[in-house]
Amino acid sequence: MKCNYCEWRCELGVDSFGVCRMYVAKDGVIQERFPHKWCTYAVSRVESVPFYHAYPGSRSLTIGSAGCNLACQYCVNAFIAKADPAVLQHNMYAFTPEKLVRLAVQRGCHTIVFNVNEPAVSLPSLLEVAKVARQAGIPMGCLTNAYTTVEATELLASVFSFVNVSLKGLAPAFCREYLGIPDSKPVLRNIARLASLVHVEVTTPVIQSVNDHELDEIAVFLAETDREIPWHVFRLLPEYKMKETEYPNIEAINAALEKSRRLLPYVYFHNFVGSEWVNTLCPQCGHTVIERFSLGCGGDKLARYHCKGNTCSECGYEIKLCGERIAWNGGEGRLV
Numbered sequence: 001m002k003c004n005y006c007e008w009r010c011e012l013g014v015d016s017f018g019v020c021r022m023y024v025a026k027d028g029v030i031q032e033r034f035p036h037k038w039c040t041y042a043v044s045r046v047e048s049v050p051f052y053h054a055y056p057g058s059r060s061l062t063i064g065s066a067g068c069n070l071a072c073q074y075c076v077n078a079f080i081a082k083a084d085p086a087v088l089q090h091n092m093y094a095f096t097p098e099k100l101v102r103l104a105v106q107r108g109c110h111t112i113v114f115n116v117n118e119p120a121v122s123l124p125s126l127l128e129v130a131k132v133a134r135q136a137g138i139p140m141g142c143l144t145n146a147y148t149t150v151e152a153t154e155l156l157a158s159v160f161s162f163v164n165v166s167l168k169g170l171a172p173a174f175c176r177e178y179l180g181i182p183d184s185k186p187v188l189r190n191i192a193r194l195a196s197l198v199h200v201e202v203t204t205p206v207i208q209s210v211n212d213h214e215l216d217e218i219a220v221f222l223a224e225t226d227r228e229i230p231w232h233v234f235r236l237l238p239e240y241k242m243k244e245t246e247y248p249n250i251e252a253i254n255a256a257l258e259k260s261r262r263l264l265p266y267v268y269f270h271n272f273v274g275s276e277w278v279n280t281l282c283p284q285c286g287h288t289v290i291e292r293f294s295l296g297c298g299g300d301k302l303a304r305y306h307c308k309g310n311t312c313s314e315c316g317y318e319i320k321l322c323g324e325r326i327a328w329n330g331g332e333g334r335l336v
């Protein structure tokens, strides 16, 4: 029986798994091998995920499961994403959707964000979490590689109201060598589809001399899809099979972004301490409307919020935002 969650469309049986090792075919349906098992839960700033244009300043319960459908040579979460899920699951949390949502509420979280591995490999569990989260009034977001089928992409959009797609590169040679997939066409198709359904941000993990020459082309694609998509150029510190690779040069990558900044109003360059390219400027008048810090190692933080609601306080231009600004300690203090 074919699995239809991602573009691999693996042939599955009762005891035979696909690329992600997270599904089997039983009783005529595709089933999760480890439903409602989570490798981690933590409280994070939404900016650290990263989301810069969704619920600014808020507190997220971040979760992940196991397994992945890609084979990124530089994966920073390989110890989870590439490990055997059958082995990992003995150390994972078995949380029902109700328990997960209760944890979010008890820790004062405003959202739940799936951010460790690929949500498409745990979609049935996430659909159930979404039902309970919706009843509790908690929006959900995720990071995804978007190497998903059209049907699964629409399911993702039904679970998550804000999504950050990792657009890692464009060229088929890069996709084959560094990601283990034939090409990026499904990812590009799904970014356009997701952008028509939910709030989308895009992240490109940049590795010097590997994919930095594609930055201009990625910017053109985003501009043609929706020029207001926030784009995170993430200075990747490679892990897994590329531990020895040199870290990207900040000045060189920043210079390479010059053209992109003329095409797109929301281009960010971060994942290093003290980045100057983490603030949001009003696309109309240039006023700084949101100030942030980059703390490095994926840690980012809201510093000052100068919008009036979601508009520029100087000229009234509507800034692309999903949800409202919520203070880290703000909210109802709901406990269930």
Ligand code: SF4
Pocket (backbone or CB within 6 Å): 003, 004, 005, 006, 007, 008, 009, 010, 017, 018, 019, 020, 021, 022, 023, 068, 069, 120, 121
């Ligand atoms: S989700 Fe997993 S099993 Fe399904 S097609 Fe993708 S890699 Fe294969």
